[in-house]
Amino acid sequence: MALKLVEELAPAGYERLVYIEDEDAGLRAFVCVHSTVCGPAVGGCRMWNYASKDEARTDVLRLAAGMTHKNAMAGLGLGGGKSVILGDPRSDKSEALFRAFGRAIESFGGSYYTAEDVGISPEDMAIVAKETSYAVGLDHGAHASGDPSPFTAEGVFQCLKIGARAVFGTEDLTGRRVLVQGLGHVGWSLAEKLHAAGAALVVTDVNAAASQKAQVSFGAEVCAPDEVFDQQIDIFAPCALGGVLTHETVARLSAKLVCGAANNQLLEPSVAEDLLKRDCLYLPDYVVNAGGIISVAGEVHHAGPEYRAERLVQIARRIDEIVRTSRKEGKTTIRVADEMVTDILAKARKVADAAA
Numbered sequence: 577m578a579l580k581l582v583e584e585l586a587p588a589g590y591e592r593l594v595y596i597e598d599e600d601a602g603l604r605a606f607v608c609v610h611s612t613v614c615g616p617a618v619g620g621c622r623m624w625n626y627a628s629k630d631e632a633r634t635d636v637l638r639l640a641a642g643m644t645h646k647n648a649m650a651g652l653g654l655g656g657g658k659s660v661i662l663g664d665p666r667s668d669k670s671e672a673l674f675r676a677f678g679r680a681i682e683s684f685g686g687s688y689y690t691a692e693d694v695g696i697s698p699e700d701m702a703i704v705a706k707e708t709s710y711a712v713g714l715d716h717g718a719h720a721s722g723d724p725s726p727f728t729a730e731g732v733f734q735c736l737k738i739g740a741r742a743v744f745g746t747e748d749l750t751g752r753r754v755l756v757q758g759l760g761h762v763g764w765s766l767a768e769k770l771h772a773a774g775a776a777l778v779v780t781d782v783n784a785a786a787s788q789k790a791q792v793s794f795g796a797e798v799c800a801p802d803e804v805f806d807q808q809i810d811i812f813a814p815c816a817l818g819g820v821l822t823h824e825t826v827a828r829l830s831a832k833l834v835c836g837a838a839n840n841q842l843l844e845p846s847v848a849e850d851l852l853k854r855d856c857l858y859l860p861d862y863v864v865n866a867g868g869i870i871s872v873a874g875e876v877h878h879a880g881p882e883y884r885a886e887r888l889v890q891i892a893r894r895i896d897e898i899v900r901t902s903r904k905e906g907k908t909t910i911r912v913a914d915e916m917v918t919d920i921l922a923k924a925r926k927v928a929d930a931a932a
């Protein structure tokens with residue numbers, strides 16, 4: 577059976593939702609274009625063993641809208657979209673599946689660019705790229721951007737220093753106790769930078785070997801993954817999972833600043849109010865962790881290294897602005913950031929309407 581693309585009714589505020597199926601290739605996927613108001617939609621492809629098609633649809637809708645926010649805030653001239661492939665990344669991958677997916681992406685004609693996300697490797701994306709010019713985050717090729725993690729870590733580090741200045745009156749991190757949760761691609765790179773800046777590291781990872789390595793390399797203190805919120809720290813840098821900031825954990829958090837790479841750190845939006853009440857400055861995750869998408873955007877725009885450097889500086893400036901506005905208006909930083917995005921999108925829509 578050939579590749580089948582089925583247009584689904586996109587919810588209000590979304591441009592397009594397409595269900596993709598190729599039985600021979602074993603492909604079942606969704607592509608969601610949330611917004612192209614700022615430019616072509618860009619967002620990774622996630623492969624996940626979803627319990628149902630409905631669960632996959634809900635996930636792609638949530639993730640695509642998040643990409644519009646992240647890309648608009650980072651000033652990339654890109655919109656937001658996402659794709660999800662239904663299947664077990666450990667057992668269901670094949671060349672035929674990724675080629676069929678690539679043909680589906682090509683049919684969007686450049687209104688959506690895909691890249692790696694959870695469950696998808698650069699090797700998988702290289703197969704997708706055999707069928708489409710709209711696959712990015714590649715390791716090889718004239719404009720390949722490679723591993724985005726170092727850029728993500730650099731963006732988080734720059735924002736963390738802005739946060740430190742706002743909270744402690746200085747960007748100097750010497751002796752500051754910073755807890756890095758998750759020593760993976762981003763967390764390790766961030767820990768290196770913090771160590772070089774003189775911070776006193778506390779680390780945790782479910783992978784004990786990673787923590788031990790940090791103990792040796794950085795003289796870090798190690799804590800167990802379930803003891804994170806019992807530590808006396810100045811700064812918390814969540815770089816593992818989402819949903820770590822809850823009403824319960826925030827009540828136990830000693831840090832005065834939260835700045836890390838993990839997506840969706842707040843379990844629910846109202847947790848931001850708890851952080852504000854506790855006088856703990858939370859730097860919105862989708863603003864500080866945009867370094868990776870900035871790196872990918874350089875590939876989309878065929879831009880040189882200066883493009884990435886400029887955009888990284890820009891996210892630090894945005895954080896500065898968010899913190900100032902939040903303090904002036906007594907609003908949570910996430911609310912200020914969301915309002916800025918609404919404003920950016922409204923302006924872009926005006927420009928697009930005027931050009932139409």
Ligand code: NAD
Pocket residue numbers: 724725726728757758759760761762763780781782783786801815816817818837838839865866868869
């Ligand atoms: P990764 O998989 O390389 O690292 C995650 C690390 O967290 C691993 O070492 C893992 O063992 C550890 N971990 C998992 N559960 C844990 C727990 N309960 N307690 C402590 N440690 C735990 O992932 P990554 O690429 O470094 O990304 C980290 C986070 O940043 C993710 O939430 C990701 O979505 C987000 N993010 C990454 C990028 C990027 O460029 N890689 C960009 C934006 C956002």
